[in-house]
Amino acid sequence: MRNHNQFKACLILCDWALASTIRALYIYKYHSVHPPKELTMNEILPLVHTDTESGLDIALFIGTMQHLSSLEDHPHNQPLELNNIDMLLQRTEEILDELATRMKDDLSD
Structure with a gap:
């Protein structure tokens, strides 16, 4: 999508990937078969926070991606730039990798 200047689609797909991973963490942590469709920041923060690492930056990034992906259209005077995308x-890839590693480590314990 990025290579075809489909920047809005990139944001939506990043948001979906983050949301799916957070729901997987929720299911794992709370042994819930039916997680909420959308999690609030109050629910996300404890999922991404650890004893050694604050999850605030991850939670804020997830919230930012939710916001960016929900915008209908970006104003014409503020186009998305390739460097920003x-x-x-x-950052989405780094967070997904980190959260996947946490889940793998928790499963192996």
Whole structure:
């Protein structure tokens, strides 16, 4: 999507990936078969916070991606720039990797 200048689609897909991972963490932590469709920041923060690492930056990033992906259209005077999209994609990938590693580590314990 990025290579075809489909920046809005990139944001939506990043948001979906983050939301799916957070729901997976919720299901794992609370042994819930039916997690809420959308989690609030009050529910997300304890899921991403650990004893060694504050989850606030991850929770804020997830909230930012939710907001960006929900905007209908960006104002014409503020187009999305490729560098900004690349940074958002990179940070999304880092967070997804970190959360996946946490789940794997928890499962192996």
